[in-house]
Amino acid sequence: THRNVGIRITRHLFRMDSDQNSTRYPCSNDLWLDDLRPCPPGWLWTKTAPEAIQILSDQPIATASLDHDLGDDPGVGTGMDVLNWIEERVATSDFLPPVLYVHSMNPVGRERMLRVVESIDSLVAVRKTSL
Numbered sequence: 548t549h550r551n552v553g554i555r556i557t558r559h560l561f562r563m564d565s566d567q568n569s570t571r572y573p574c575s576n577d578l579w580l581d582d583l584r585p586c587p588p589g590w591l592w593t594k595t596a597p598e599a600i601q602i603l604s605d606q607p608i609a610t611a612s613l614d615h616d617l618g619d620d621p622g623v624g625t626g627m628d629v630l631n632w633i634e635e636r637v638a639t640s641d642f643l644p645p646v647l648y649v650h651s652m653n654p655v656g657r658e659r660m661l662r663v664v665e666s667i668d669s670l671v672a673v674r675k676t677s678l
Contacts, residue, residue: 613647
């Protein structure tokens with residue numbers, strides 16, 4: 548299922564993160580949302596949901612990998628906030644979402660996020676069939 552693919556790719560990202568070979572991350576339009584874990588080389592690193600949403604609003608992003616828990620400070624939000632924003636844009640406009648991955652270690656948050664990723668994928672598929 549899509550859920551297993553996302554998890555497998557997420558693990559792949561972690562293995563590559565420990566590898567310092569930046570040629571594996573050639574796209575500068577990849578977005579990493581995490582307050583603690585550093586981003587893979589060449590990716591745009593955001594630590595809050597509002598920062599990630601602003602970047603997604605301002606420029607095309609090819610890939611986004613999102614953590615759920617972003618700290619306890621007021622206003623930082625969660626990765627779920629970003630996915631909800633993407634889902635709303637896909638449902639109400641011609642917004643083209645990036646390829647989405649979830650790299651959260653929070654099992655409940657990860658499952659909730661993966662369900663929204665599946666919903667976004669379904670919305671995009673419906674849009675493609677109606678063209």
